[in-house]
Amino acid sequence: MTKNPTACLLVIGNEVLSGRTQDANINFLAKGLGAIGIPLREVRVIPDVPETIISTVNEVRAKFDHVFTTGGIGPTHDDITSECVAAAFGVPWEPHPEAWARMEAHYAKTPDGVASFNKARQRMATMPRGATLIDNAISIAPGFSIGNVHVMAGVPRIMQAMFATLATTLAGGAPIISRAVHATRAAEGQIAAPLEAIQTRYPELDIGSYPYYRAHGQGVAIVAKGTSEEQAEAAIAEVTAMFEGFGVTPIQGEPDAA
Amino acid sequence: MTKNPTACLLVIGNEVLSGRTQDANINFLAKGLGAIGIPLREVRVIPDVPETIISTVNEVRAKFDHVFTTGGIGPTHDDITSECVAAAFGVPWEPHPEAWARMEAHYAKTPDGVASFNKARQRMATMPRGATLIDNAISIAPGFSIGNVHVMAGVPRIMQAMFATLATTLAGGAPIISRAVHATRAAEGQIAAPLEAIQTRYPELDIGSYPYYRAHGQGVAIVAKGTSEEQAEAAIAEVTAMFEGFGVTPIQGEPDAA
Numbered sequence A, B: 001m002t003k004n005p006t007a008c009l010l011v012i013g014n015e016v017l018s019g020r021t022q023d024a025n026i027n028f029l030a031k032g033l034g035a036i037g038i039p040l041r042e043v044r045v046i047p048d049v050p051e052t053i054i055s056t057v058n059e060v061r062a063k064f065d066h067v068f069t070t071g072g073i074g075p076t077h078d079d080i081t082s083e084c085v086a087a088a089f090g091v092p093w094e095p096h097p098e099a100w101a102r103m104e105a106h107y108a109k110t111p112d113g114v115a116s117f118n119k120a121r122q123r124m125a126t127m128p129r130g131a132t133l134i135d136n137a138i139s140i141a142p143g144f145s146i147g148n149v150h151v152m153a154g155v156p157r158i159m160q161a162m163f164a165t166l167a168t169t170l171a172g173g174a175p176i177i178s179r180a181v182h183a184t185r186a187a188e189g190q191i192a193a194p195l196e197a198i199q200t201r202y203p204e205l206d207i208g209s210y211p212y213y214r215a216h217g218q219g220v221a222i223v224a225k226g227t228s229e230e231q232a233e234a235a236i237a238e239v240t241a242m243f244e245g246f247g248v249t250p251i252q253g254e255p256d257a258a
Helices: A025-036 A048-062 A083-088 A096-109 A117-121 A158-165 A187-200 A227-246 B025-035 B048-064 B082-088 B097-106 B120-124 B155-167 B188-201 B228-246
Strands: A007-012 A038-046 A066-071 A093-095 A127-129 A132-134 A143-144 A149-152 A177-184 A206-214 A219-227 B007-011 B038-048 B066-070 B094-095 B127-128 B131-133 B142-144 B149-152 B177-184 B206-214 B217-226
Touching: A007 A025, A007 A048, A007 B206, A025 A038, A038 A048, A048 A066, A048 A083, A066 B188, A083 A093, A083 A127, A083 A143, A083 A149, A083 B142, A093 A096, A096 A117, A117 B066, A117 B188, A127 A143, A132 A219, A132 B127, A132 B131, A143 A158, A187 A206, A187 A219, A187 A227, A187 B120, A206 B120, A219 A227, A227 B066, B007 B025, B007 B048, B025 B038, B025 B066, B025 B155, B038 B048, B048 B066, B048 B131, B066 B206, B082 B094, B082 B142, B082 B149, B082 B155, B082 B188, B094 B097, B097 B120, B127 B155, B131 B149, B149 B155, B188 B217, B217 B228
Parallel strands: A007 A038, A007 A066, A066 A149, B007 B038, B007 B066, B066 B149
Antiparallel strands: A038 B038, A093 A127, A132 A143, A143 A149, A177 A219, A206 A219, B094 B127, B131 B142, B142 B149, B177 B217, B206 B217
């Protein structure tokens, strides 16, 4: 797994920090980035404060191979991601000809015509110099990439459409695969020592232990993640045998959600 | 709002970064901290990597008035938050007499008796020297506070029980209150300029604009947050009048979820 490029996600917006909005982008991108072999290594949720956005972008773009941002690219006063990314890169924030053309053409077809491509909407076609567009199949206004920073919308369905396009352009490593086994009535405190021994035998896997509390019972799920399917399956076979040794019944896969 | 103490949340665990687990703690704590006047200013989701946990704890405990952590205090090999917090503070990680007594007494009553208070479970009673306990009404093993860092479980219902106790001990500022109005068929690009003018007139409020896409229609919700109910209501009254000026029908509050 050490050869995979790494990712950091910046969720930009007061609404997540205030609890107004339940974030849905972290989980989607965690899975999507794992699937293309660019595992997510850190997430930061930060407010709509210019200095915070600028310094955070500069810190994490130096630390990770890719930085993805969600939020703050709409037309209102609280949407400041784009200009802050320009400031972070020290480049002008200026009309992007292709984004401008796409949005002007879109608004020309609306009932109010090209007049509705007003100053606020023109901000959405204004980007750091050198940005390349990320298509927006849902609502026209594109996201963009500059260097290793990929700027996407915060609205989940728009972000997801942007990521679908963007993902095809990124060179990932081996996909992160996952195998799991769980056992109702197993207790973490009981299995901790033999589980640690299994983790030690598979240093390239990330083996996690997660208690669950469900209507159908409570127990422990063990998940092995890595780039080798063979190793993940071998480790989960050992965990399965370990559960049997404790007299609980292992069930392959994750527990049902309910 | 500048006089309120500030909070940072560290979500510690590979399972959130891999997408295995959908975090539920950020939103709960965002609301809970706002309600006691300790607004959440940053969240970081970080992996179970000692150097990352130690350096992040030290960075954010210097930057924010309070740091809350969730995850990594169970008995298995991937639970390393407690020893990393001890390392961050440069204090010994040692048995906590009261936590030890509580857990020993609990396991003495289980079918296997005190023998089931094994090495793995003893780790959960091992804490940074000087830690004060955070009660765990659900599963005994306590969380703890040291300095301005509050270490809680990752399992949502356990974390929520811990936070309920902890919150009563923290000196917060004025609660953050919120008022909202929304209008179907309103567009952010249309209202951006007058909305910015309203934000400028209420510099102590945080006024956010959030598009929504629901089965019952799409539109824009405007949310004003701050410590003054009077100001939030005055700002939302101005937004309501602004919506009326655009010929759309404002509805007080947030849009229905569905």
